[in-house]
Amino acid sequence: MAATDSVTTGSSGRLAVVRELLPPAAARVDRSPAAITLVAVSKRFDADAVQRVHELGQHDFGESRAQELVAKAPHVTGARWHFVGRLQRNKVSRVVGTAGLIHSVDRLELAAAIGARAREQQRVQPVLVQVNVGDDPAKGGCAVNEAAELIAELRQLDGVSCQGLMTIPPLEADPRPLFADLRALRDDVRQAYPEVQHLSMGMSQDFEVAIEEGATIVRVGEAIFGPRPTR
Numbered sequence: 345m346a347a348t349d350s351v352t353t354g355s356s357g358r359l360a361v362v363r364e365l366l367p368p369a370a371a372r373v374d375r376s377p378a379a380i381t382l383v384a385v386s387k388r389f390d391a392d393a394v395q396r397v398h399e400l401g402q403h404d405f406g407e408s409r410a411q412e413l414v415a416k417a418p419h420v421t422g423a424r425w426h427f428v429g430r431l432q433r434n435k436v437s438r439v440v441g442t443a444g445l446i447h448s449v450d451r452l453e454l455a456a457a458i459g460a461r462a463r464e465q466q467r468v469q470p471v472l473v474q475v476n477v478g479d480d481p482a483k484g485g486c487a488v489n490e491a492a493e494l495i496a497e498l499r500q501l502d503g504v505s506c507q508g509l510m511t512i513p514p515l516e517a518d519p520r521p522l523f524a525d526l527r528a529l530r531d532d533v534r535q536a537y538p539e540v541q542h543l544s545m546g547m548s549q550d551f552e553v554a555i556e557e558g559a560t561i562v563r564v565g566e567a568i569f570g571p572r573p574t575r
């Protein structure tokens with residue numbers, strides 16, 4: 345291994361690299377890096393790995409399965425958790441109250457189940473509406489032209505609050521125009537519903553592009569934790 349490699353090997357080096365890339369990406373489009381939250385997506389990494397990254401000052405973590413979220417969260421005191429994966433209604437009770445933000449609401453029944461569970465806990469659960477900007481059949485998310493109506497209906501529910509939009513572009517697509525589409529949709533929706541502010545978009549491969557296109561939350565896994573263990 346070359347000497348320069350050893351500097352970037354391990355979570356601390358990788359996290360430092362990712363953190364260094366955020367401010368210049370923001371500066372290229374005259375944005376403040378303070379307006380961007382880095383979520384370290386820890387799926388399939390164990391609680392010890394998460395704890396090590398937490399000790400480096402990383403506050404926000406993301407999980408895509410309810411079971412993993414509830415298994416890891418108690419081991420990492422003080423972290424803020426994001427649920428970023430597909431959510432089934434029968435898993436809602438595990439996620440509400442553990443995740444500070446649920447990124448993947450794409451249908452009214454799911455929002456209603458989240459709201460009902462949150463009301464039982466006397467909370468309001470912040471969520472994002474996931475939008476399938478690339479019309480990718482392999483991805484969750486509502487269609488672009490359904491998003492505004494879903495948000496309007498969600499706003500009628502107690503116990504749940506939509507604070508923005510999230511997307512995962514298709515693997516093979518150029519993400520930039522799709523990120524721009526999500527931003528345009530957010531700008532539109534925000535005129536009627538000012539609380540809809542966040543744009544959760546961008547992963548290890550494209551978080552700098554996402555920031556240039558307005559992301560307020562980037563979800564970065566392997567660029568921080570290294571190659572993800574296969575199941």
Ligand SMILES: *Cc1c(COP(=O)(O)O)cnc(C)c1O
Pocket residue numbers: 385387408428429512547548549563564565566567
């Ligand atoms: C796994 C995952 C990520 C992180 O992906 P990386 O390529 O490891 O950065 C981001 N968002 C979602 C929804 C994920 O499932």
